[in-house]
Amino acid sequence: MVSPGFRSILLDLGVREERLEALEAKGALVEDEFEGLRFLRFRDSAGKLRRGTVVFDRREVILGFPHIKRTVHLENGVKRLFRRKPFYVEEKVDGYNVRVALIRGRLLAFTRGGFVCPFTTERIEDFINPDFFKDYPNLVLAGEMAGPESPYIVEGPPYVKEDIQFFLFDIQEKLTGRSLPVGERYKLAEEYGIPQVERFGLYDSSKITELKELIERLSEERREGIVMKSPDMKRILKYVTPYANVNDIKIGSHIFFDLPHGYFMGRIKRLAFYLAENRIKGDDFEEYAKALGKALLQPFVESIWAVSEGEEVEETFTVRVKRIETAHRMVTHFERLGLKIHIDDIEPLDGMWRITFKRVYPDATHEMFELWNGKAFVD
Numbered sequence: 263m264v265s266p267g268f269r270s271i272l273l274d275l276g277v278r279e280e281r282l283e284a285l286e287a288k289g290a291l292v293e294d295e296f297e298g299l300r301f302l303r304f305r306d307s308a309g310k311l312r313r314g315t316v317v318f319d320r321r322e323v324i325l326g327f328p329h330i331k332r333t334v335h336l337e338n339g340v341k342r343l344f345r346r347k348p349f350y351v352e353e354k355v356d357g358y359n360v361r362v363a364l365i366r367g368r369l370l371a372f373t374r375g376g377f378v379c380p381f382t383t384e385r386i387e388d389f390i391n392p393d394f395f396k397d398y399p400n401l402v403l404a405g406e407m408a409g410p411e412s413p414y415i416v417e418g419p420p421y422v423k424e425d426i427q428f429f430l431f432d433i434q435e436k437l438t439g440r441s442l443p444v445g446e447r448y449k450l451a452e453e454y455g456i457p458q459v460e461r462f463g464l465y466d467s468s469k470i471t472e473l474k475e476l477i478e479r480l481s482e483e484r485r486e487g488i489v490m491k492s493p494d495m496k497r498i499l500k501y502v503t504p505y506a507n508v509n510d511i512k513i514g515s516h517i518f519f520d521l522p523h524g525y526f527m528g529r530i531k532r533l534a535f536y537l538a539e540n541r542i543k544g545d546d547f548e549e550y551a552k553a554l555g556k557a558l559l560q561p562f563v564e565s566i567w568a569v570s571e572g573e574e575v576e577e578t579f580t581v582r583v584k585r586i587e588t589a590h591r592m593v594t595h596f597e598r599l600g601l602k603i604h605i606d607d608i609e610p611l612d613g614m615w616r617i618t619f620k621r622v623y624p625d626a627t628h629e630m631f632e633l634w635n636g637k638a639f640v641d
Contacts, residue, residue, distance in 0.1 A: 459489075
């Protein structure tokens with residue numbers, strides 16, 4: 263049950279009594295704490311208060327980040343959403359989504375689910391000028407944390423060679439969640455030296471050929487894709503490169519039994535529409551088919567072999583932290599998410615600490631082990 267204080271706040275924010283009771287009944291409202299700061303986290307949506315919304319008090323409300331629509335047919339998707347109006351094109355960076363806000367004098371980084379991430383919160387001032395929040399305490403910076411040393415993603419964009427970086431892609435208001443216009447965001451980011459996702463300029467439906475050429479270049483450079491945004495941020499559309507679709511399958515296949523089949527089918531669908539839209543045939547088609555088959559099968563088979571030899575299905579991550587305590591808070595954070603984590607190594611590095619840890623997948627390991635040892639099942 264939600265405490266009386268938070269219950270009063272939610273009612274003031276417009277959550278109806280019956281909706282509040284329904285959210286409580288299914289455990290969709292969770293009271294949480296981070297280093298003495300109490301907050302309420304939404305595991306489901308209630309009107310404008312989207313899943314991932316975080317409430318500290320009546321004014322300190324960080325709305326959950328909205329899910330962005332995607333298109334699998336680039337030309338038709340652009341024409342349908344933007345018609346003949348111009349839109350900005352920015353890079354879709356391969357990382358994890360964070361919202362950064364000043365809460366009672368402290369800079370906090372929230373994950374998409376509304377958790378305060380101890381790792382990102384510790385590192386965020388390495389990338390963001392805190393003066394921004396002195397001047398704009400009512401704004402939230404939304405961005406992607408990406409790089410080879412990430413606690414959530416096993417790979418990063420190819421141009422981040424070590425550690426991790428922050429890339430801004432949105433600035434929103436607290437409480438309303440309204441995004442600033444693209445041009446205003448660009449101006450503020452440049453003024454305060456906040457790193458942004460790469461910007462490719464203004465396009466419209468007459469520049470589909472140039473847009474497809476951009477996708478080809480980004481795919482060759484092993485980058486994830488693009489996000490298209492109307493100047494007022496009212497219309498947003500994302501599209502991923504064929505490289506990203508195949509690479510995601512390669513990464514996911516290693517932990518095949520820990521992911522829903524929709525993870526794989528969605529990416530196969532996107533790749534199929536790319537091949538159809540661009541009339542990929544002959545040898546080029548054979549190359550894609552071969553790459554897809556190898557991405558799906560090779561890591562999966564290697565995981566089966568590992569389990570058959572007594573090993574566990576696992577992924578290895580490396581991160582840099584300023585304090586050892588942060589590593590232990592990370593482990594606690596992951597355990598709250600139901601994950602099994604082992605810290606393998608802690609070593610000093612340039613005034614920081616490099617932590618190597620493994621995420622173990624016991625359910626996937628058990629399923630592969632049982633099947634390898636002859637488990638019979640009905641399908």
